[in-house]
Amino acid sequence: MTVSKEIVRLRLYLLCLLGDMAVLLAAFTAANLAVLGDFAGEPGKPHGVIMFAMLAPLYALLAVQGGAYGISTLDNVRAGVRRALWALIQAALLMLLIVYFGKIAERLSRLTFAVGFLLSAGGIAVVRLVVARLAVRVLGEVPHLTAVILDGVDISVGPHVDLIHAEQAGLRPYGHDADMAARLAAAVGMAERVVVACPLERMDDWSVALKSLSARGEIIVPELLRFAPARVDEFERQPTIVVAGGPLHFRDRIIKRLFDVVFAGAATLALSPVLIAAALAVKLTSPGPVLFRQPRLGRDARPFQIYKFRSMRADRSDVKADKLTRRDDDRVTAVGAFLRRTSIDELPQLLNVLRGDMSIVGPRPHAAAARAGESLYWEVDARYWERHCIKPGMTGLAQVRGHRGATDDHQDLIDRLQSDLEYVTHWSILRDIRIILATLRVLVHDKAY
Secondary structure, eight states, X not given: OOOOHHHHHHHHHHHHHHHHHHHHHHHHXXXXXXXXXXXXXXXXXXXXXXXXXXXXXXXXXXXXXXXXXXXXXXXXXXXXXXXXXXHHHHHHXXXXXXXXXXXXXXXXXXXXXXXXXXXXXXXXXXXXXXXHHHHHHHHXXXXXXXXXXXXXOOOOOOTTEEXXXXXXXXXXXXXXXXXXXXXXXXXXXXXXXXXXXXXGGGHHHHHHHHTTSSSEEEEEOGGGGGGGGGOSEEETXXXXXXXXXXXXXXXXXHHHHHHHHHHHHHHHHHTHHHXXXXXXXXXXXXXXXXXXXXXXXXXXXXXXXXXEEOOBOGGGOOTTOXXXXXXXXXXXXXXXXXXXXXXXGGTTHHHHHHHTSOEEESSOXXXXXXXXXXXXXXXXXXXXXXXXXXXXXXXXXXXXXXXXXXXXXXXXXXXXXXXXXXXXXXXXXXXXXXXXXXXXXXXXOTTOO
């Protein structure tokens, strides 16, 4: 099985992190041996392993947040070393602050700490040199992940890109719909930069299509050569207009994914009595499966199967979402109505989060056939596809603002789309936490039916 370049790069980042942890452990253990004469240290004094245990978690968090494991680690060794050393200095200062307020400073061998810190700094720099060399061997000179789509315009490209011919791949940007979005996502794979070469008359269509991707989308505009100082970017010495940025950097996606896994795992354990009780209630009160599965559009507009507790009669479940649920809908069971009203029917989506289909926070996933009034969602507002550049969430900014329930007219969709685009543009992990806390106030609501 072919491993994607993004997976290879993630492995290199993990190798860098593990290398840093090994260096810290070795450095403080060696410092303990050099200063105190053995690995255990003097009685009553924290030895090198304890210092490592205090410093390593602080360093890892600060290094990830500070970009020490970002693309600069592979492409710009100096920047990677600089960011890693700054994270190490911050972690050391925090550790010393903890030691001081914990009133254990008198039991800390200052010389051991100083020697361990200096050895760690040198080792961390060496780790980045080794990983950078390995990155060149595995990924090539340019580690950026780029796909080029040729749609009626031919350009010459280098060896480190995926070349896609739009006609052969069935990519027709005009009339962008769910099928086209799925084909585009499959064609570009895990690319983080998608460059399109097309005639001028198709640029508007490609601009709309590229916005459904989580990757940075660009369109080559040869006409801009006369305005060279004003060009936004370039590819293979051809000026391009950046029409989609891909909202989250690689390290941001790692942070968000780690948060999702930890939170979803803890929530699954904590809510297991509720999950079991809901499953038994569904099974004992109506025939059919406990879980309801339905295709939804996820990140990059790729379809996935969303999980919910079944709240409708099995023979009348709307798998394609052709007909939105209405108040007093006779398809909904008595237990299902309670599960919907209390949002308990959404809890199986914790499995989607653990599987990687969804995030805890993000725009809510829609079915391809969902409509606002008589129009498909993407027919209402061309900006609709921009919300698919990140993973969908169990909850989101639109939901905590009260934009949920049926989309009876275009404005219902536009209201929630505005919130979704605001979230995509201004994402932060702190905002995710605030949205989760705000969700607790709207778990029970009168728009769920």
